[in-house]
Amino acid sequence: MFYRENGQFKSSYASDLQMLPILQDRLFMAGLLVVAFVAVPLFVSDYLFLAILIPFLILALAAIGLNLLVGYCGQISIGHAAFMAVGAYSAYNLALRIPQLNFLVVLVLSGLIASAVGLVFGLPSLRIKGLYLAVATLAAQFFMDWLFARVKWFTNYAPSVSPAPIEIFGWKVDSPLDKYLFVLCVLTVFTLLARNLVRGHIGREWMAIRDMDVAAEVIGIRPVYAKLTAFAVSSFYVGVAGALWGFVQLGAWEPLAFDLNLSLSLLFMIIIGGMGSLLGSYFGAAFIVTLPILLNQVPAALGVPIPTAMNAHLESMIFGALIIFFLIVEPQGLARLWAIGKEKLRLWPFPH
Amino acid sequence: MDAGSNFVHFRRRVTMKLTSNSAMLSAALAVSGAAALLGAAQVQAQAKEQFFPVLSYRTGAYAPNGIPFANGYVDYLKLIDARDGGINGVKITFEECETGYATDRGVECYERLKGKGPTGATAFHPLSTGITFALTDKSFTDHIPIITTGYGRADSVDGAVFGWNFPLGGTYWDAADMLVQEVGKKEGGLDKLKGKKIALVYHDSPYGKEPIALLEERAKMHGFQLLLLPVTHPGVEQKATWLQIRQQRPDYVFLWGWGVMNSTAIKEAVATGYPREKMYGVWWSGAEPDVVPAGDGAKGYNALVFLAPAGMGQVHKDIIKYVYDKGQGTGKKEEVGEVLYNRGLAAAMVTVEAVRKAQVNYGKKPLTGMQVRWGLENLSIDQAMIKKLGFEGFMTPVSTSCVNHAGEAQAQIETWDGKKWQVHPGVLHADNAIIKPMIRASAEKYATEKKITKRDCGKESG
Numbered sequence: 001m002f003y004r005e006n007g008q009f010k011s012s013y014a015s016d017l018q019m020l021p022i023l024q025d026r027l028f029m030a031g032l033l034v035v036a037f038v039a040v041p042l043f044v045s046d047y048l049f050l051a052i053l054i055p056f057l058i059l060a061l062a063a064i065g066l067n068l069l070v071g072y073c074g075q076i077s078i079g080h081a082a083f084m085a086v087g088a089y090s091a092y093n094l095a096l097r098i099p100q101l102n103f104l105v106v107l108v109l110s111g112l113i114a115s116a117v118g119l120v121f122g123l124p125s126l127r128i129k130g131l132y133l134a135v136a137t138l139a140a141q142f143f144m145d146w147l148f149a150r151v152k153w154f155t156n157y158a159p160s161v162s163p164a165p166i167e168i169f170g171w172k173v174d175s176p177l178d179k180y181l182f183v184l185c186v187l188t189v190f191t192l193l194a195r196n197l198v199r200g201h202i203g204r205e206w207m208a209i210r211d212m213d214v215a216a217e218v219i220g221i222r223p224v225y226a227k228l229t230a231f232a233v234s235s236f237y238v239g240v241a242g243a244l245w246g247f248v249q250l251g252a253w254e255p256l257a258f259d260l261n262l263s264l265s266l267l268f269m270i271i272i273g274g275m276g277s278l279l280g281s282y283f284g285a286a287f288i289v290t291l292p293i294l295l296n297q298v299p300a301a302l303g304v305p306i307p308t309a310m311n312a313h314l315e316s317m318i319f320g321a322l323i324i325f326f327l328i329v330e331p332q333g334l335a336r337l338w339a340i341g342k343e344k345l346r347l348w349p350f351p352h
Numbered sequence: 353m354d355a356g357s358n359f360v361h362f363r364r365r366v367t368m369k370l371t372s373n374s375a376m377l378s379a380a381l382a383v384s385g386a387a388a389l390l391g392a393a394q395v396q397a398q399a400k401e402q403f404f405p406v407l408s409y410r411t412g413a414y415a416p417n418g419i420p421f422a423n424g425y426v427d428y429l430k431l432i433d434a435r436d437g438g439i440n441g442v443k444i445t446f447e448e449c450e451t452g453y454a455t456d457r458g459v460e461c462y463e464r465l466k467g468k469g470p471t472g473a474t475a476f477h478p479l480s481t482g483i484t485f486a487l488t489d490k491s492f493t494d495h496i497p498i499i500t501t502g503y504g505r506a507d508s509v510d511g512a513v514f515g516w517n518f519p520l521g522g523t524y525w526d527a528a529d530m531l532v533q534e535v536g537k538k539e540g541g542l543d544k545l546k547g548k549k550i551a552l553v554y555h556d557s558p559y560g561k562e563p564i565a566l567l568e569e570r571a572k573m574h575g576f577q578l579l580l581l582p583v584t585h586p587g588v589e590q591k592a593t594w595l596q597i598r599q600q601r602p603d604y605v606f607l608w609g610w611g612v613m614n615s616t617a618i619k620e621a622v623a624t625g626y627p628r629e630k631m632y633g634v635w636w637s638g639a640e641p642d643v644v645p646a647g648d649g650a651k652g653y654n655a656l657v658f659l660a661p662a663g664m665g666q667v668h669k670d671i672i673k674y675v676y677d678k679g680q681g682t683g684k685k686e687e688v689g690e691v692l693y694n695r696g697l698a699a700a701m702v703t704v705e706a707v708r709k710a711q712v713n714y715g716k717k718p719l720t721g722m723q724v725r726w727g728l729e730n731l732s733i734d735q736a737m738i739k740k741l742g743f744e745g746f747m748t749p750v751s752t753s754c755v756n757h758a759g760e761a762q763a764q765i766e767t768w769d770g771k772k773w774q775v776h777p778g779v780l781h782a783d784n785a786i787i788k789p790m791i792r793a794s795a796e797k798y799a800t801e802k803k804i805t806k807r808d809c810g811k812e813s814g
Contacts, residue, residue, distance in 0.1 A: 046463070047463050047464060050459075051460040051464060055456070055460075096801060149556065159558040159561035159564075162489050162801065163801075164801060164803045174493060175493075249456075250456070251489030251490060254455075254485070254558050256556075256585065257455060296450070307410075308410050309411055309415075309419075309450070311450065312452065316411075
């Protein structure tokens with residue numbers, strides 16, 4: 001009843017091309033931004049910022065990056081934490097060795113470095129596809145693990161690196177709220193960029209490659225260009241996310257922080273959230289990041305005293321069961337559930 | 353803002369105490385009076401409780417080692433409440449949070465627990481070098497001490513730079529130094545190490561990498577060759593490592609493992625035929641769960657032992673009486689007195705004593721992390737006190753200052769005889785002539801990288 005596009009006519013090209021064609025969607029998005037930028041900072045505790053919201057936002061950015069490659073271009077990668085590591089260590093070295101550089105410049109440069117590395121490790125995608133490519137991307141993971149653990153120059157001859165606090169034009173990003181707002185701004189800008197990328201010609205090329213690469217080639221899409229741009233853009237996003245993960249979330253890290261587990265988590269995020277959907281990246285990140293932490297706190301919140309070990313085991317069991325449940329209910333991810341919900345809402349209260 | 357004014361307050365209190373000048377006193381009170389009154393009013397309204405956060409890992413690859421430590425730590429807190437009714441009447445409350453030895457979960461737990469209780473967390477024991485590194489970064493803004501009993505950053509001994517880290521009982525540089533001295537003694541002098549080969553089999557994490565800097569320094573000094581053999585987490589796959597040992601035949605193997613990696617290493621040594629007598633573990637590679645799985649093969653294996661060897665003393669009797677016999681025990685009764693259990697006890701004891709010390713200065717009420725730090729920096733646990741606390745034979749004296757956050761480290765060598773650990777009588781001390789300059793250089797580097805203004809210890813505590 002409330003959510004329908006009846007009577008919303010598109011009378012110009014501009015209105016036809018806009019990102020959110022339905023008024024209700026625009027209102028919802030505006031509301032969401034107000035909540036994220038105004039309401040959340042007013043009401044949320046430091047714990048929620050540091051332990052839940054900031055990791056969620058940063059990993060959502062990484063998930064968007066991976067989704068561009070896997071969900072939109074169909075090239076599976078299980079080595080994306082490696083590009084996060086490249087981003088994090090590039091940012092660390094840039095900030096350390098050129099201290100006068102603004103952190104925003106550092107962020108973009110580290111993204112570009114990750115992008116270049118991603119391009120190199122994307123080369124095998126020109127010859128191999130599917131699961132074989134996935135295995136080839138593992139090389140990135142192991143190579144980067146090795147590089148940052150063994151070549152001491154990258155870590156400035158210390159076992160664990162710890163960068164100086166972030167400062168942007170005199171704004172010291174050190175309180176939980178500052179960190180949250182900074183990450184939120186980065187994420188908003190990058191989501192907007194991604195949204196426009198995937199509905200522009202590059203995104204369409206990626207999707208054509210994903211759906212059938214031979215057909216795409218026949219209609220004049222160059223697979224080399226499409227696949228490599230997907231790798232480059234994806235690595236750029238993931239590299240920026242890696243830099244944020246190191247600088248904002250961890251504060252001090254070692255190569256182990258970007259191990260295979262993180263790569264797999266990223267992949268699970270987009271599988272559970274929804275491949276080929278930016279919204280799905282958010283859902284997936286929320287599911288993987290926050291759910292275990294919430295589950296861990298349920299017994300304490302209910303006042304049920306159970307041993308810590310039992311609590312940890314329960315957390316893994318329930319979390320695993322929920323993954324299976326959601327994949328059975330909706331194999332195309334949480335984003336698909338959301339879309340179905342919207343369809344239902346459109347017909348409500350008079351379904352066919 | 354709030355933390356800043358607190359800090360001013362703290363410094364003033366200290367200067368105040370030193371000068372004991374009444375004019376100064378009133379001036380200090382005038383400056384920080386409002387803040388102090390506010391704080392006091394808040395505290396009064398709340399319960400007389402001191403909150404102890406417990407970061408533990410009872411699941412995952414390191415659980416066999418994490419469980420006894422956590423049990424010991426928690427049992428001691430329970431004992432203080434049950435036997436003494438808290439610390440000078442201030443009840444201890446605690447909450448455990450499972451980190452699984454993972455840095456990100458550790459940080460989450462830290463954030464979850466740091467604000468609990470009327471005055472926030474007392475002090476954190478991260479029980480993982482990786483988590484220690486991450487929390488160190490946060491300590492500068494949160495002002496909660498991080499106590500690392502026998503682990504953590506070696507350079508955090510320097511209290512002027514690492515204002516909140518307390519590597520009590522010894523660092524990995526101390527440990528590595530002692531091991532080099534021990535094998536030197538065995539060879540008949542450190543100069544005899546020339547041309548020898550020492551292999552370091554280490555956990556490929558900040559923990560395992562810590563001793564490398566010192567061993568490299570020592571290798572340069574004495575001319576021995578250092579073989580670095582990393583083992584990836586969790587350490588169940590070491591075939592390649594021990595193949596290298598078989599080829600290279602090092603004269604000694606130093607083991608820097610944790611959890612299942614230790615027992616695997618000993619089993620691999622048996623399979624390779626490397627003599628266990630030539631293997632020396634760090635103090636985290638010398639507990640029952642490390643040798644028992646290897647069975648008879650572990651006989652002859654040596655390890656460092658510090659603070660707390662296995663066994664039962666007065667404190668254990670009290671724990672059995674006040675905690676276990678009342679059905680409040682955290683673990684199994686027969687595990688009371690194991691190496692790692694005792695280390696958990698000792699860790700809890702120094703924390704409780706720091707609070708007790710700080711209470712002398714700030715009053716018998718719940719204390720903030722900043723106040724507890726004062727206690728930690730003025731800790732002096734001597735032999736008489738150890739005896740009074742029931743820790744005789746399980747603890748070495750510790751005294752700290754603003755400049756030196758660790759105290760003097762000492763340790764002994766123990767050997768597994770197939771049934772229990774036999775502690776050798778000779779006490780080892782690290783050579784400060786080598787370690788002190790390294791600490792200074794490393795802390796200096798950290799301070800410049802992180803743009804930290806160093807504390808002026810001379811002004812704060814004299």
